[in-house]
Amino acid sequence: MHIPDGFFPISQAIVYWIIALVFIALSLRWAKREMSEEKVPLVAVLAAGIFAIQTLNMALPISVIPGGVSGHVVGAALAAIVLGSPFAAVFILTLVLVLQGIFFGDGGITAMGANIINMGVLGGFLGFYTYRSVNTVFRNRFCAAFIAGWISLFIPSIVCAVELAVAGTLPLAFGLVTMGVYHAVIGIIEGGVTAFALSLIIHARPDIVGSESPARTNKTKDMVIVAGIAIALAIAIFAPYYASIYPDGLDSTFLSAYGAKDTTTVHINESKAVLAESAVAEKTGNTFSWDAPLPDYTLPGLEKPGEVLAIIFGVLVLFILGFGISRFITRQH
Amino acid sequence: MIEELFYIEKTAYKDSIIHRLDARVKIVSMLALIIAMVALPYTPAVFAVGLVFFAFFAILWALSMLPPLVYAKRLLMVLPFGLFIILFQIFFTNRYYGVFHVIANLPFGIHIYAESIEFAAILLLKFVICVSAIILLSSTTKLHDMLEGAGRMGLPPEFALTFGMMIRYLFVFGYMYRKINESLATRCFDPFNSALPYRYRIKQLGYTVGTIFIRSYQQGERVYTSMLCRGYGRDSHIFIVKKPLRAIDWTFLVICCAFSITVPITIWLTTVRLY
Incomplete structure (x- = not known):
């Protein structure tokens, strides 16, 4: 998932760098406030440890070439969970990614902003909050860590595919399917290793695992989050199979008004529909049009699975946006 | 990847005119080369610029007295993800071309487009040049020197x-x-x-x-x-001595930066005029 240089136009690379810098600054503030400045060396040494952890390779659980394809752990979820803050993951992964980019050439310099956002910011935040929510609801650390590890790898890979699609260097449908499937499989390693590593750390050094005070955990809120995500994903999977292929009320009224469709039937006269659109454009003088990234809730080239993927993607983007905005608003108070 | 750490650091401890250059000079020069390559739009002009840059890189690598095998080994190590994206380009259309010509039809309705092959080659060249710059930088600069260099530049x-x-x-x-x-x-x-x-x-x-x-x-x-x-506290930081650049450092810096800026601009202007 380390995007190399040359796959983003320079303008987009700069935008990702700016976003990444905001999170790096926030993680530095966290390090100073939560860990006290003097303890920064501890995080630095831990970053070296995470770098070593990323070197441990393992065969994929499902592989066409037995033992041929391998995956390794990123460790963002583990770092965030153990140190009790997603900013810990941002801080550590930034150090690791800078070293990988500048010293090994793994991941580009101009693309480093996007890599930090994907693996550090998204990996850390998704891993941390998924673990907290699932653990509060089900009271099962192992399951929570597994799901958190899996999500911390899968969602960033989807976002990586979208970033490359926006850059025009990887078709969206192909990127989402290949990156999604590959990382969904590798995610099993990430999830499993995160869960077993966490259980070992909890038994061996319970004092270092960041704990949430009971006052700060709100079970109802977490339950609502988990149930909400589950319902939204269930709708996303089943909706395309139950969705009507016919135009909705507003579309239907518009088409009927221009004689492109009879009000009592569902048949549309395609040529008249096109004429109706141009007539409206002429009348209103509004010729603005925009090609949606996922037109009609589907991915070009894919049938039903494309619709499912498009809706799942939309749900997750809205969830991240909504969660981010609500966190921002509540922090204001 | 951590296994390569020792190998890379070993090459960085060798001695040559490139190894002896100040780390700041090498960092800035290689960054200039990378930014110039990335900033170049996805057009066939990349081929000419890429080839000139690669020739320049080859000269620098020869001056560093490191065997070409070191470069090949390190390049192979970082290729997989980029190569995966590049290889699949040939089967898809992209937004950087208006018209696509099919040159081969494969089963399952898959086509290979001439323009997509060109685009894949552009991506490959950009990728290889940028990675080569990083390989040169890290193979000829010790990690600690790089850190001191970055510190002197205001990290x-x-x-x-x-x-x-x-x-x-x-x-x-x-x-x-x-x-x-x-x-x-x-x-x-x-x-x-x-x-x-x-x-x-x-x-x-x-x-x-x-x-x-x-x-x-x-x-x-x-x-x-x-x-x-040992007295570490809130205000402790790494002590980095000031180190003025030598004449050879300045020369290398000016040549590299001027090269990174003038080559793409010259080739870009020439290509635009030709079209």
């Missing part, structure tokens, strides 16, 4: 200290990683052995990761405590 002291600590302990964990691998091998454990149940393999790997995590945390605690004993 915040908090970052310089943190990176310094990280670099120091990378090698410690490199050795630890070797030992852990050896002990796993002694116990006949192979994470790629499909005869072993998958859950068992993940569990062993998870425990190994957990162990490294705890050991690095404990190492961090020990380092922190010993640093406190």
